[in-house]
Amino acid sequence: MQTLAVASEIYPLVKTGGLADVTGALPKVMERFGVSTRTLVPGYPSLLALARLHPPLLEFDDLLGHRAFLRHLEIEGLSLFVLDAPALYERDGGPYVDGNGVDHPDNWKRFAVLCLAAAEIASGVMPGWKPDLVHLHDWQAALTAVYMRNMQCKVPTLLTIHNIAFQGQFSAEVLPEIGLPPDVFTTDCLEYFGDICYLKGGLTTTDHITVVSPTYAREILSPAFGMGLDGVLRGRIDCLDGIVNGIDGDIWNPATDPYLPFRYDVRSLRRKKQNKAMLLERFGLDAGAGPLFSTVTRITWQKGMDMLAEVADEIFHWGGRLIVLGQGDHEIEAALKCAAQRFPGKMAVSIGYNEPTAHLLHGGSDSIIQPSRFEPCGLTQLYALRYGCVPVVARTGGLSETIIDANDAALSARAATGFQFHPVTADGLRQAIRRAARSYRDQRDWTRLQTQAMRANYGWERSAETYAALYRRLIN
Numbered sequence: 001m002q003t004l005a006v007a008s009e010i011y012p013l014v015k016t017g018g019l020a021d022v023t024g025a026l027p028k029v030m031e032r033f034g035v036s037t038r039t040l041v042p043g044y045p046s047l048l049a050l051a052r053l054h055p056p057l058l059e060f061d062d063l064l065g066h067r068a069f070l071r072h073l074e075i076e077g078l079s080l081f082v083l084d085a086p087a088l089y090e091r092d093g094g095p096y097v098d099g100n101g102v103d104h105p106d107n108w109k110r111f112a113v114l115c116l117a118a119a120e121i122a123s124g125v126m127p128g129w130k131p132d133l134v135h136l137h138d139w140q141a142a143l144t145a146v147y148m149r150n151m152q153c154k155v156p157t158l159l160t161i162h163n164i165a166f167q168g169q170f171s172a173e174v175l176p177e178i179g180l181p182p183d184v185f186t187t188d189c190l191e192y193f194g195d196i197c198y199l200k201g202g203l204t205t206t207d208h209i210t211v212v213s214p215t216y217a218r219e220i221l222s223p224a225f226g227m228g229l230d231g232v233l234r235g236r237i238d239c240l241d242g243i244v245n246g247i248d249g250d251i252w253n254p255a256t257d258p259y260l261p262f263r264y265d266v267r268s269l270r271r272k273k274q275n276k277a278m279l280l281e282r283f284g285l286d287a288g289a290g291p292l293f294s295t296v297t298r299i300t301w302q303k304g305m306d307m308l309a310e311v312a313d314e315i316f317h318w319g320g321r322l323i324v325l326g327q328g329d330h331e332i333e334a335a336l337k338c339a340a341q342r343f344p345g346k347m348a349v350s351i352g353y354n355e356p357t358a359h360l361l362h363g364g365s366d367s368i369i370q371p372s373r374f375e376p377c378g379l380t381q382l383y384a385l386r387y388g389c390v391p392v393v394a395r396t397g398g399l400s401e402t403i404i405d406a407n408d409a410a411l412s413a414r415a416a417t418g419f420q421f422h423p424v425t426a427d428g429l430r431q432a433i434r435r436a437a438r439s440y441r442d443q444r445d446w447t448r449l450q451t452q453a454m455r456a457n458y459g460w461e462r463s464a465e466t467y468a469a470l471y472r473r474l475i476n
């Protein structure tokens, strides 16, 4: 079976968050289930340097007024179609924002062009290659399904939502510019409170929808989590599933991780303490009697980082330490920095995006905190499990189904892997921190939790098998 995946980021070439981890890992595992994937990605500078070493596969004369080349790149076990349209993708900054963190003003066009190219590939413009199914990821790829319907292309489509908070909403004024007929501007397609919404267009035209955990699949049907699209999703409930994410165990493995000065596995957990000592020194923190908590995340309201700034003192009360790595909302960043100033030697904040530091924080911390207000799946807590960092998580979305709370029953069954809290409030978080810090005082209990966490299996196999079965069902 041949599939075309369409995505705006893919690890290890371009990543701003969990989407890239999934689009980079899934195709490799799907091979084992007889699925061969080619992923169409925009030709950002990081990709072009490699992709331009080979002659193009195809030339598009006119993608919404742009001439573009389709190039092929095989790298790190991935097979990529790179859309080389320099005026749209070859620029400074990230995939969505410029060097100052401001959205590229023509994102509506950049991702419409990506989707139009995908629809043309699905329709068979490539000599000798046509997909059996098209797998779209998030709003940046969603419009593909609308273009395909418009071209009367019958190849089945699956749209995966990684986070419904990001929807691709633009002024209806751009509609004449994206090459679709005016009749898509209706409430059962692209129209969204007077604007157009790429994700809604995808949700209303794709054959099937998945989100990244069964719990999130239920949550987004309600106004509290559906972000304005819950009604659309309720209308498509028969085509909606939740498939939980896995982790790439080659990249996230404490026994082989090149970013860890001291590598370890479940039998040599003691070596993790040496990473902790290094981390404390590097971030200028004094050793305390309590656990070292960390966060690796976008610093946003979704991720509950404002609550963490509010209750950080609870950690220090128990002799714990805190390191925050992330970037995002400037006000919350400032609140966290302010907390760090109040607690010198106890808390450090590193603003930025840094892959090696993210690995080191998992390799040396005792616990990872994830107080998300909503979390479609979450990958950080899964990496934390593998690295024996006991997660402290909000009971929401994928967090609630991947972490087993250390309540009495789960502790005595030796099944517990972390601490959950609910309601998702600052006070709830404070209590969960207290529970974790108390548990840490008995090192035997703590080691047992770490060991159980490390033995939890969150590889991709089971979910990849579910995706493969779904692909087959859609094709047949």
Ligand SMILES: Nc1ncnc2c1ncn2[C@@H]1O[C@H](COP(=O)(O)OP(=O)(O)O[C@H]2O[C@H](CO)[C@@H](O)[C@H](O)[C@H]2O)[C@@H](O)[C@H]1O
Residues within 6 Å of the ligand: 016, 017, 018, 019, 021, 022, 162, 163, 212, 245, 296, 297, 298, 325, 326, 327, 352, 353, 354, 355, 358, 375, 376, 377, 378, 379, 380, 381, 398
């Ligand atoms: N400052 C930093 N430096 C280095 N690395 C950093 C970093 N900040 C974040 N990361 C990395 O980015 C990834 C974040 O992934 P998550 O799944 O936790 O959240 P995200 O909201 O991006 O993903 C969305 O998509 C994924 C994939 O489906 C869902 O799991 C999730 O719930 C949904 O919100 C992790 O690999 C993490 O290590």
